[in-house]
Structures are given as structure tokens and as C-alpha cells.
Amino acid sequence: MGIDLREYRQRRETFMAKIGQGTAIFRSAPTSVMHNDVEYLFRQDSDFFYLTGFNEPEAVAVLIPHHQEHRFVLFVQPKDPEKETWTGYRCGVDQAKELYGADEAYPITELDEKLPQYLEKSDRIYYHLGRDKSFNEVILSHWQRLMATYPKRGIGPVAIEDPAPILHPMRQVKSPTELAMLRQAMEISAIAHNRAREFVKVGHYEYQIQAEIEHTFRLHGGIGPAYPSIVASGSNACILHYINNHRQIQENDLLLIDAGCSYGYYNGDITRTFPVNGKFTGEQKVIYELVLEAQLKAIESVKPGQPYNEFHDMAVCVLVQGLMDLGLLKGDLEEIIKEEKYKPFYMHRTGHWLGLDVHDVGVYKQGEETWLPLQPGHVLTVEPGIYIKPDIKPAEGQPEIPERWRGIGIRIEDDILVTETGHEVLTSGVPKLLDEVSF
Template sequence: MDLSYTSQIPTTEFIERRQNLLSQMKENTAAIIFSAQEQVRNNDCHYPFRQDSYFWYLTGFNEPDSALLLIKANGATQSILFLRPSDPLMETWHGRRLGLQNAPQKLSIDNAYSIDDFSTQFFKLTKNLTALYHKNMQQVWGDKLLAESKAEFSEICCWSPILDEMRLFKSANEIALMQQAGQISALAHIRAMKQTRPNRTEAEIEGEILHEFSRFGAKFASYNSIVAGGDNACILHYTENDQALKDGELLLIDAGCEFAMYAGDITRTFPINGKFTQPQREIYEIVLAAQKKAIELLIPGNSIQQANDAAVRIKVEGLIRLGILQGDIDELIEKQAHRQFYMHGLGHWLGLDVHDVGSYSKDCCNGDRNSKIRDRELKAGMVLTVEPGLYISPNSQVPEQYKGIGVRIEDDLLITEYGNKILTSAVPKEIEEIEKLMAE
């Protein structure tokens, strides 16, 4: 098992995170967080292992079949890790394990037990406690272990609201890793632009992207890449990536790498032959203007909702100008007439998960991180995407020249004390810059 990620963030930061969680727990309680498990692909072959983000956030430990137990009682705290014991035979076949003896010193925890002894030890360690912080269904295998332990608590609380709020604000170390994820993702998009030409396939361009991720130390994509030529771009989560690229059409690429567990997320849309047609240029310029306005507004004290409302107005104005929408701009916005061409939100939180945790609404304690009203005040340390788009379905009742055009432009944005910083600015998005790059 690859343990190299543990060097990317200092152990002291994981200690601070655990102490932060403990400080917000009630007295005489415990919290349990389970790791991910390996998932079988077929027979005895597994999918690549990816650690549970919450477990990673508190431990920096990259092995499956593990559990972190935090205890707060009698004016003191404990951190205990359950993990797989060393096994020379299994390690010969499947890779090294940290083991019980090494875990306390390596991860700066108080004690370690075998995961095989979870039920017995968990019962002993928590028998005098009144409440347990646990997120049900986060890891089903862990829920079963808890049931087997026969431990009883007068109250079960969910740790998710506490940890979600902690994860929403990125530390300096996290920001550095996200900058790297953004930079590598940008280099991959640049390579894709340079390698795109008619008659290549979407799959070939996806291969170019993954090559660049790997070349710069990002072993995995942070989500399934979208490489959508022509009207495939009007399918928001298109991932088949198996069609030939056609001369005269656009290519929409939504792809980002995962670097040291942190996600990059970029979308660019560009002409397959290197030159925008006039209708493509007109749609693209509307989306670009909307994104620029949104970025201008995504600053401390404002909200995603404010930026989205401004972006929607620009897009509706543009669609009226092109004859795609007809009517009064305010009435069209009120009726949400634009939703047939822009059916998603402006962006999302970004971090250990590409759609990261955290509430979007003013009532940040309600646990509704998917609230449609994204009116929470932005503050320094938050990282989010800004990704307006327009998708003109081939079946839309619009002027013929615009049918089948799908455009999205997405960047990763760090909210800073003085405004914001674009973490993915290395990849061009101005029409002239894109055409110049592709001409090279």
C-alpha cells in the first residue's frame, strides 16, 4: 500500500485537526471514523484504492480496513487507530503495511489495535461514555462492526457538520497542494489543445490528458474525464469519450487531476480544427463574459448566489441578442427561461472531494450542503469552482446555426483576504489565445 501521501502534509496538521474535532465534541463522548475498503473489480482484482476523505483528513493514513477512535472524557483526550496487523505473507503479495507497532509514532496517535479486535476493544474503550459521534452509511462495513461490538450509547450524533465546516476552510498546506493540482490540470488541458485535430477520437485526447497527469506526479484523475465533441457537449456528464472528432465542431473537456488527494477541476471548450466559427464565437463570448463577471464578484462578503445571478443576467442578455430567447430580460429571468440552456449551478466547493463538503446556505449548521440557495457569505480560505455554461441542444427551437453548440468554461478559485486567486489560470480561455496555441 502506497504511504507516500503522508509526507505531503505535516503530521502536526493532522494532530491539530483531530484536536479541533475533539474540542467541539461534548464531554464523555467518542467519535469513530472508518476508512474506505478495497473494492473488487472482478474475481481477485481490485479497483485502485482511494481513501475515504474524512478518514484521510484526520489521519493521513492510506490503508483500508482501518478506524480512528477519538475519546473525550475525564478532562483528557485519546486518539486510537484500528488497523491491519503486519503480515509478511500478505505484504509479499499486496504491499507493505504500517502495522500496529509503527502506527503510534508514524501517525502521532496514542495507541493502536488490530482491526480484527475492533468489537472487543471498542466495547471496552467506550463502555462508560454517554454519546458517540458517527456518520451512518458513510462506510457500511464500519456500521456492521459497530453493531457487532454491542456498545450502547444514550445519544448518537453525526460528526459530519463539524468536519464539513472544518474541511471547508483550507490551510496553507492544503492550498499549496490545490495549487499544484490546478497547475497539473492546466498543463493537461494545454496538451489536449495542442494534440486535438479532426479525425482523432475523444478517447485519444483523454489519453493525452491522463499522460500529462501522470507525468507530473498525479496518479489519478479526480473524477471521470469528460471529453465531448460536437453536441456531446450538451450532455453535462458525458463520459463515453468514444467518438471521432469532427472538423468544424467544438470540443468540451472537463478534466482535473488528483494530486496528493486534492482535486483539480477545469473545463475548456475549443474548436477541433483550431478556429472558432462565428456562431461558436458568439456563444463562447457570452459564457466567457459571464465567467469573468462571476469571478469579479466571488470575493469575501459576497455569495455564490450573487455571482450566479449576475452571470445569468449576462447570459440571458446575450441569448436575447442572438435571437435564441425573445422577451423582456427580467421576465425571462423570473420565469427561468434560461434553464433550458443553463441547467446547473455556477460552481461547487473543491478540496479532497471534487464536489467537496460544506454548506452553501446562510444557515451553515443545517447540514444542507446542496441547498439551491447558495447565499452563504464567502470567506478567505474557501476554494470553489466557477463554471458557467450554455448548452444548445440539437433539438432546441433556436436559429439553426446555434444548434448543437455546448460551451462551458471552468476555473478553480481560492477566496483570499483581498479578493480571489485563480488556481488554474495557466490554461488559456481567451479566443485569440486558444487559436494561437492550437496553431502552434
């Protein structure tokens, strides 16, 4: 399973049709050092990968739709048998054309020499001024030199523009092949979650559950975790991005697992919360049922044409009403929501885009007031939760929280595809109904 050259070529063609006389430059991800001379596992920049499929560092892709011969150019590391002995085989210049469909390829060392010929007849440069400050300076220096000669030539790039507003809406709508990759990532994620639930027992440490999950990811062909796995028992579940995973699980604990597999750089993202001994306490059960109701109703509202914020607003309404019914919030429903007095219990939004990045690219709003309408091919998460920290401080004018509620953290998350007629829950293979997670 994978994405073939034809799809990468079509992506480039679609993008280039939108930039006209511009030239776009994309830089590969940098290598990151773990300590001393030991590097982290390389992970390619998602925009670069989306357009090229090329998975090596120290590379630059240039797209020049107005060039007669070289519309797609790659600058890559040349073959070097001595270095490849240490760090692995390289594609090299010749194979960059053969394997990745480049019209021309050069060694990365020739970038400064060759790049001006692809910029001089452009009306603008499309480049994201990101965290790679040294490469930012390379692009800016080329642009400044061309601008200095613009009055004599009457042609050249007069602006640098971020390609994200053009490229990221393309990435938001997933192709059939991308959906197949996402489904595989989510299937492996589901297998891992189900394995964790079978494996866990009172007395285990959180890291043992993490090990079982991530072992399952690799066992089934995944690259590994899509993000640091969250295995949070007891009150640790009230920490949204808890990743220490070192506590020993106790009797009557809930266990919140937020973990997803990366498969071919496409990602799953699932959260489940369940009682380790199979039995909810009374307070745990009430909060669980409330979060589940909020999630199910939020998912129901996911359909094409609906504004993105609709499912979040639905989840918040259900959660606030439920907390009011329990006496944990008081006042007028609409006023509590408007003044965000529920935030001590629920401090994040109900979802995000999902794809090559876990928090995938693409806008959520069109201007200050208008939310982006959902459309077929969008993939997003729906993940409401309630977090009652042991030291929770209620909003002004709200009741103090009795001790019996404190330390309960519950989140339930699924990955949802927007379809032509509604939606599809892509992660339904992991149980979440009350009688499925308890006995």
C-alpha cells in the same frame, strides 16, 4: 510536498475540542471490486484521511477527547508477510503509533472487544451512518448494548450524531499546506490542458486526447485523474458528464475538455472549450464570447463576505440577457430567471466547493433562505456554460431554436481561491480569451 503529522494532530485537536464528552468513530473507505477478484485502485475516505493521513483500507479511527491516555486510537490491519506479498506492505499496529501519532493502536480484529471502553463514558457517539451497512450495524449494536445498561450506570452515549456539521466547515477553509497541494494539482492540470490543445487535430479520437491528458497527470507526479476525464467534441459537449470519449473529431468541431489532476488526494478541476481547427464559426464565436463574459463577471463577484449564490446569479443574468439578445429567449429578464426558462440552455449551477473531494464537502446555505458567506480559504469553481442540444426543447412560450445553433456546447471553468481582499484565479495558466484559443 505533503502534510506533516503536526497538521493532522492540530486538525484532530480542533475537532475534539468541539465534541466535548463525545467519542467520534471514522471508518476507512472500503475496497471496491472491478471484476471477479480484481480490485479498483484504493482511494481513502476523505474525512478519515483529513484527520489521520492514514491510507490503508480496513481501518478505524477513534477520537476520545475525554480519555486520560488514549485520545486518538487506530485499529488497523496487522502485519502479515504472506498477504503483503500479494497486496503490498502494511503499516501494522506498532508503526501506526510511531508514524501516525496514535496514542494506542490495535489490530482491526480487536475492534469489538476494545471499542466499548472508549464509548462507555461518552455522552454521544459521532459517526456517519453511511453506505457501509455492515459497519453501521457494528456501531448500532455497541450503542444499543450501552443504552441497555444506561439506567443502571447513569452514563453512556444517549445519541448518535453525524460529525459532518462539525468536521466539514473545518475542511472548507483550506490551510496553507492544503493550498500548496491544491496549487500543485492545478498546475499539473494546467500543463495537461495545454498539452491537449497542442496535441489535438481533426481526425483524432476523443480517447487519444484523454490518453494524452492522463499521461501528463502521471508524468508530473499526480495520482491520476480527479474524476473521469470529459473530452467531448461536437454535440457531445452538450452532455454534461460525457465520458465515453470515443468519437472521431471532425472539421469545425469545438472540443470541450473538463479534466483535473489529483495530487495527494487534492484536486484540480478545469474546463476549456476551443475550436479544433483554430477557427470558430460565427455561431460558435457568439456563444463562446457570451459564456466567457458570464464567467469573467461571475469571478469578479467572488470576494469575502459575499453570499455563495452571488456569482451564480451574476452568471445567469449575463447568460439570459445574451440569449435574449440573440433571439433564443424572449420575454422579461427577471421573469425568465424566476421561472427558470433558461434551463434548457443552462441546467446546472455555476460552481462547487473544491478540495479533497472534487465536489467538496460543506454546506452552501444556512437555513432555507440564507446563503453561506464566502470567507478567505474557501476554494470553489466558477463554470458557466451554454448547451444547445441537437434535440433541444425550449421552455413553454419560448422560441424554437434555429438549426444553425444546435449542437453547440461550451463551458469554461476555473478554480478560485477566496482571499482576504478578493480572490485569486488558481488556474489562470490555461488560456481562455478569444484570441488565445483561436486564430
